[in-house]
Amino acid sequence: MNNRLYFEDIEIGATRQIFGRTITETDIVLHAGHSGDFFPHHVDAEFCKTTPFGQRIAHGTMILTIGIGLTAVEINPVAFTYGYDRIRFVKPVFIGDTIHTCVTIARKEPDQKRETFGRVFEACEVINQHDQVVMACEHILLVERSNNKTT
Amino acid sequence: MNNRLYFEDIEIGATRQIFGRTITETDIVLHAGHSGDFFPHHVDAEFCKTTPFGQRIAHGTMILTIGIGLTAVEINPVAFTYGYDRIRFVKPVFIGDTIHTCVTIARKEPDQKRETFGRVFEACEVINQHDQVVMACEHILLVERSNNKTT
């Protein structure tokens, strides 16, 4: 669904919460094949029995990919991903865990280099079925300014 | 391949460069399905004709996933991913581009909370076939200290 929101329209403190998704063995096998990362922590269940977690854990890049992907249900056509800051993998995600993502508009500021854009910082928390944060990050977006639309 | 390197063994300025991988339409379709992000910038070639790039672009989370995945050829069993800082998508990646990743040990420091570990910061640059950086980030690792091994 399309939802055009200019820089000025975005309210600090606004939150979105999205439906969850269960992380499956399939997701881990697919992510290993997609990334080429077949480290034994992700794909060797026998090795994992010798680790503190005792089982396979999800790739960090997969938790980011699915955690952010879960928020991609509403398109703001005047917003673009600029980058991510402070990605932290706080707890491991295991096969069978169900995660959802909570997004809060943390702050916004003018963009120094681009007059017609502002930067919006979304605080993202990926949360498991025990209400534990498993990953946190700041998603930085470039968003068009509304005065821009009349130019 | 296993390559055990303790915190003290890791030299600042050391670099690794890894074989490349061509980003295909397949990768984008798989990443859309893996992440659930079917934004038209990634999967609608007709829409993309109306954008400045004129064509589909790779998901940011995919460039991170594959860019970091390309470095996952040598396992250091005493190192763990702690997080990522300052991920920036500098240029778009198009279907048919070939990327490789250049990793440089940028700096290291003791870990405040964990006596037996240090933090190592790898500067990662994902580079396309025109020698342009398309993504940059800092990969933060927790690495065991060597004095730890005799404890």
Added chain:
Amino acid sequence: MNNRLYFEDIEIGATRQIFGRTITETDIVLHAGHSGDFFPHHVDAEFCKTTPFGQRIAHGTMILTIGIGLTAVEINPVAFTYGYDRIRFVKPVFIGDTIHTCVTIARKEPDQKRETFGRVFEACEVINQHDQVVMACEHILLVERSNNKTT
């Protein structure tokens, strides 16, 4: 996104139009592997040169799967798929075609067997980049009645 709409809330003639998706060679290869249907019309480009279309065509079940999938962006938690009627593959879909789906509420009626539900009939048209209908069908939904919520 969640959007609770009871049987009484649904207006005949209401339409939804959704962002498009380009049908790729990848989709056809994946659908062959998912369905187990490797008929040469879908996977043998040399054979297809001898057919009237001259090229590989998408599986009918894939056009239904993706065409309906494109509409799965907004969840109505009180609606359930009951079935499909009159699915017709009007024109072939080729690799590189971009399709979108247009959904119109065609009619609705009480459900004979289930007092607390009504049936809603959505007319779905899957349309290519030349504005040609490639598939049409009627999607039948069971939707809770609003008087049900106060019971």
Added chain:
Amino acid sequence: MNNRLYFEDIEIGATRQIFGRTITETDIVLHAGHSGDFFPHHVDAEFCKTTPFGQRIAHGTMILTIGIGLTAVEINPVAFTYGYDRIRFVKPVFIGDTIHTCVTIARKEPDQKRETFGRVFEACEVINQHDQVVMACEHILLVERSNNKTT
């Protein structure tokens, strides 16, 4: 295997029964990614615990795709899919269920618009390991007439 059967050769009442296939969590994850339909009924095991079924259910479009795909073992080069009628999802399919498809030639008739073709209606039933019909539909085929071959 190729098996050329003209309209006149097809006998009403003839049945085919095909080997089965177990529906796995993998199939559901792949179908979500293929269709873009990540509704929580299919991918969120925690949410599903709160539903009457208590667990994830397969997408309707997947049961059609795999159910019909199971019949795609013998190619009749003079037959083409025209469409499907009366697709009904009679019972849910859960992870671990094994389905097979039973096809019966229900009826046939001349095609009004195309002299050299007739229409054949296959009654398809997708059946689970408890001998319960989980999906039923009518598969409509256009089949060349045999007098056509001498023209």
Added chain:
Amino acid sequence: MNNRLYFEDIEIGATRQIFGRTITETDIVLHAGHSGDFFPHHVDAEFCKTTPFGQRIAHGTMILTIGIGLTAVEINPVAFTYGYDRIRFVKPVFIGDTIHTCVTIARKEPDQKRETFGRVFEACEVINQHDQVVMACEHILLVERSNNKTT
């Protein structure tokens, strides 16, 4: 389709030829992810420009997998794969090539260790669209003896 053929029923010199399949970029990307083999000959188009072939080539294990898979249309329930001999990759397979497989019963012999079985040797040739053999191998099957059925 089921086709029960006992050791005695299998005729030397009998051949089967099967519909073809076009090898796509998708197949190579999927096989890299499935096998974990991301060697640049398969996934780095820029590197491949510097090789004699000038382009990416299919993995040998994929040509075996798909070449043999193409023959898996008819099930002989009393035959089992014992192994393969003399697999040779005679020519490279490129993206866009279409392969089919020609199977000939080469010879058969009693099984020394298993009285109730015989060994059947199928000569398999995987052939491209230019009628060139790209892979050859001998597929060894254990097949039940028919006198076994009355025991």
Added chain:
Amino acid sequence: MNNRLYFEDIEIGATRQIFGRTITETDIVLHAGHSGDFFPHHVDAEFCKTTPFGQRIAHGTMILTIGIGLTAVEINPVAFTYGYDRIRFVKPVFIGDTIHTCVTIARKEPDQKRETFGRVFEACEVINQHDQVVMACEHILLVERSNNKTT
């Protein structure tokens, strides 16, 4: 990682052992879709209950693909796969088994047809978590001779 080893550099008896990988239901479903081999021994859990193994077994071509793929961590840019001999599937591989591959340089010999190359024969054993060999084969490589490099 790149590791250039000429024919003369390769020592008979040298062994490599590689990290393991757990064979998942996902791998079997993906291999069925990749190969087109949906034989009930691999995809029909109900049928498999009636067989001696009582459960689904991995495709032989998949054990070769993953078993050899596990060895693809170090690239010798002057070596090329020539073929495989004596592939034998000694024991079945079940869902949940973890395999690793042990490679030993068995022997080497000049190549009769190509002066600048020699043949190296690697004995490969794919081994499960019970230390049982499940597959054995000989991997034949063409390796450049070192005197070749000065020509």
